Amino acid sequence: MSNGMRVDLSELDNVIRKLNGLLSDMDKANTKAKYETDIPSTAFGSMKFLESNELHTAHQDGKTRIEAMIKDLHQLINDFGTSTSKVRDKYNDQEQANKQGVSAAPDGGSTGSAY
8 A cells, every 4th residue: 555655757767867977977087097197107207216116106006096996986876876777667667566456456446256
């Protein structure tokens, strides 16, 4: 029996669409972090500049951490989107079942059985 509450499936569709947009943005960020932020070790100075290797290593470590964060965030958004889709489908299935149940109910509240 319904408690009078309704779920707006179009709002769940909007959430799913927005999450898919975020996933697309995360893919772009991942590509940028991997391929557009690489700095060669020579950019930090020659081997005569003793700290150049440390700077390059620190940059590579930071780059790796950012790539991992983007990957984790992508997975989180993907998991939330998948869960939202499943919830939306379950609400839709229940709504369809409720409509079928209402249309299949006998008139007058009788169960159709004789005494």
